[in-house]
Amino acid sequence: MAKTDPYAALRFKEFNMFLLVRFLLVFGWSMQFIVIEWEVYTLTKDPLALGIIGLMEIIPAFTMALFAGHIVDQREKRNLLALCIAAFSLISLGLFLLTWDKVVAGWTTTSVLYGIYALVFFGGFLRAFFGPTIFSLIALIVPKKVYPNAATWSTSTWKAAAVLGALFGGFFIHWMGVPKTLCVIFIMVMMSLGLIFLIKKKPILNPNRGEPIKQSLKKGVKFVFSNKAILGALTLDMIAVLFGGTVALLSVFAQDILKVGSQGFGILNASISLGSIVSMFLTTYMPVSKHAGKKLLGSIFVFGLCIIAFGLSSVFWISVVALFLSGAADGISMVIRQTILQLKTPDEMRGRVSSVNSMFVGSSNELGAFESGLAAKLIGPARAVVFGGIMTLITVTIIGKRNKVLRTLDLTEDYKAHGQEN
Template sequence: MIPSLPLKTLQNVEFRNLLTGRFVIVMAFRMLATLLGWWVYQLTKDPFSIGLIGLSEVIPAVSCALYAGHVIDMNEKKKLLLICNYAYVFLIGLLLIPAFLNVELHFSGHQITYFIYTVIFFTGIARAFIGPIVPSMIPQIVQKINLPNAITLNQATFLISSVCGHAAGGFLIEFYGIKWTLTVIIGLIILASFFFWKLKPQFSSHKKGEVKVMESIKEGVSYIFKTKEILGALCLDMFAVLFGGAVAMIPVFATDILKSGANGLGLLNAASDIGSMIIITTLSIVPLRKNQGKVLLAVVAGFGLCIIGFGLSEYYWLSFMFLVLSGMLDGISVVIRGTIVQLKTPDHIRGRVLSANSIFIMSSNEMGQFESGLAAKLLGVVKSVVVGGTLTVMIAASVGVFNSKLRKMQY
């Protein structure tokens, strides 16, 4: 395959609309994540309560993910994307009730916290669908020769919006408070829908009712398990980030260890995404040419070492730099894993494979948030982060030894 010219894919107007809509909605989601972590910790002063945010979302998201993949493959994707978009508008809008009417309705801190968990539970159902839809639409929008470049640009867009969302979230919380930050988040989600409306419909190649649900789900899952490169890459991501993710505990570090306040929280939350953004932007211009499997294993191990450094640091800017470096290494991992999954998945089962992929991602991120909260409660915040980073290094070494296909993988 002859590589496409750098950024050539952006000449595609529909692809630009898809990326712009994704940029706006991911920015809103990252602002929301920053706000919820800060809000819940201020209400409870308990690190474990932050972990419960992730658990509240991941349980319905993982439970619905395989069925969501079937629905995506069997139905028109643009319509599903817009339904999920407006479901988020409604659900996040419910959080305005305690934000604006807390004093009038005399809510207690625990009541607000439980209400947040309930709303996030239902957003988890929407996430099961919206997560795989955008990547599943890309191969039908761009030519195959431009697909690796499109995947890199998609990841770069995701990370740039994450940086903007985390930083903007911290800034808005500091200067305008929770209720107006929520208002901005809802406005951004509505704005994203305007770009999604401009996309062309993408109809399924399957006739309605042609494939039974369980048979459809089984086909997607079995394809992952028989394709060792995909399985190895997804397992590596899930277990490494599950134990090595320190982001969930950043509100605790910012408040109790580094004494940096809400502005410092926003910058720390954005730090790993800044690193990822830098490296992914570089990779969109100078792509990896060989030994991608070995590189993947090396960067995951390096990611774990950075998390150990972050956990041990007591200086704000040193902690910030460890997170930036971890983001750079994770960015390389994201590009390699995303390209492996897209290039090795046929179009007719792409939604199901990407939905199964989303289980691994959600398990690593949201279950990682819960694991971080539980480990922090049992071991203490600093020790839990150091132990998690150590386990990440060990997992990378183990996958390298036992999965030779992934180790030798090149594309």
Template sequence: MDNPANTNSKNDPYASLRLPEFNYYLIIRFALVFALTMQFIVIEWKVNLLSNHDPFALGLIGLAEVIPAVLLAPFAGHIVDKREKRGILLKCVIAYVIIGSGLFFLTWDKAVEGYDTHHILMAIYGLVFCGGIIRAFVSPANFSLQALIVPRPLYANASTWASSAWQIGSMAGPALGGLLVYAIGVHWSMMLVVAIFLLPLFSLIMIKPKPVHYAAKGESFLEGLTKGMRFVWNTKVVLNAMALDMFAVLFGGAVAMLPVFATNVLHAGALEFGLLRSAVAVGSLITMFILAYKPLVHKPGIKLLAAVFGFGICIIIFGLSKNFYLSFLALLLSGTLDAISVIIRQTILQLKTPDEMRGRVAAVSSMFVGSSNELGAFESGFMARMMGLVPSVVFGGCITLGVVITTYIISPAMRKLDLKA
């Protein structure tokens, strides 16, 4: 077989898939986000029931995870750059298995029989908080490992597949979670989550340990800690891409309120709730197949802006809709457009980040982008309580449109972006 590094990735959409270790990496990336997002939606539905459909209680789930993830991100990125990435990921996955097992028992009615509902909620929030600690290390280790598996000429091609795997997992997890809550209940759904965590464990064993490229060169601990932040600040196209996605997800994160929308606005049950979640996954799947054959190399910055703008429109339509089918279509399109923005952003990070700084730059990304999902969930819950459910979602969509317009005006680097390796 020819060396994949010599393959023209522009003409071969499967170039990076010819690397055996990259296929295991895709399993890790997909299975982790699939299990975690499925876990989130299962716990979200349980909290929704325990709190008597309180939107603020749902928002607290995201806040409990995002606090440790953000606070520890700079330290985690620094540690990941200095140590072997595969080993860090292995420890993180084992920790996720332990946390998932704890949530499994907390959703078992017989195990928590006699305990006060408030105490059960606090225990759930506590385990979610522990998951946020682990997540601070997973994001930079995962991002860094990809560049150690794939040669640079295939970065763009690999980023398309890796981003698609992440995007599909992040959407299919909640979709399956919602359907399984209806079919087998919360408790057994959590058991399946724990089982899914075994897939990345096996895949990590099949990947060889990778070299560490970190070079301190006499820098102090504080300098090493903040180097990733300074790099992002000085590399405007990276900064703008992160900021665009962060604000869009932060204010357009209406999907976090989907359980309440399903019950209170659309008057739907668990089955319809699962179908609404699956709409976003289907949209992402469509994007993956299209972009594997049609890479976003022509004016990717403009396409990124257009995708996020369209995402904001979909959120507004979803917020205003009282029809199940229209809501489904809006979420379907939002998944398609969000996948485009994720793939472009990940390609930007892979191509623009030096090897010795990947952990720290990924940590910054997790602070300002990855955590925006949970902050968006909290913001949505808070605004829903302040403004009402529907007005808060429409407001968030309008803010997303404003962020895109502002970025287009102030960022010529984004408009002229070139992703050729």
């Protein structure tokens, strides 16, 4: 059997175009998140306001997730992604206008804040469609034998965009201010909209196209809950991300604890994603198939330790290292989870399974942001972060002991079945 080709997916032209589109989108979305977090905290000086941003996004993202998955499985994926990007451009334009003095002159702080919350809410609704559409489109661009490699490169591209978006988000605030930074984001989103049409329309592989929504959603949920490998991985990540989310509080640490300003804020955000992209790039050469379950548990345990270290630190470089290592551990867990989903999900159910995934893991990011903001309000930001890290360790320990299927999960045979070698 041929050795693993770390660049297998990159040998397909449309996949490279897909990666470019995804890079632009995530780069823009990452910058936008950083800028809005900074702007909201600057306006309010209230960590709970940062938590509310997460709450505004999770409500529509969670409630629409299953319905979005059904729509994705029924529709052509390229055009659906183009529609999502077009809608995202409206959000970016709206946020730019809400932070431009010439537009909001005379507005109260409360009015501007509510306007931002409204657009974030719309973004949560949109995100319910983004994840399933992207997940499903990957499987239509590359053959099954390179699914694991494609999943790794796609996730790595996402993290590479996140690290640069976070880094430049902080720097751009310092260099040109919030309004101009949001204008740059709008331009990048429009570029991605033009590029997506260089990918051809794809066939709809759902043999049950047109089936009733209730029946379709029931099948998707039943599949996830009957597959112990998928369910175990999603449950573990959901709880870990819920309690280990520190990103929502980084603006508080940058301004009030570490006192490093907007540039330091960008570096703190970037260090997390930089750690992730380094670890995910390494997994293209060293597949995580063997003892995947134990590696997943171990990586999230290390993630929890790093979060505790960050919460206890008052030294900038120590905080950066702790966040870098947490990102590296998180990157490994994401590669394992995405590989499990790609290998074990039938083509006709990718949209629905990805939607359940977004309910478990994606929405827990925003719920975690709300939890972090509320905890910071009640017990202080440093204690809130340490508490989250401790809860992550407890969660991993309990799940590791009680979930034998996840603990003993090995993907070696799945890799071989798809033309990959461990």
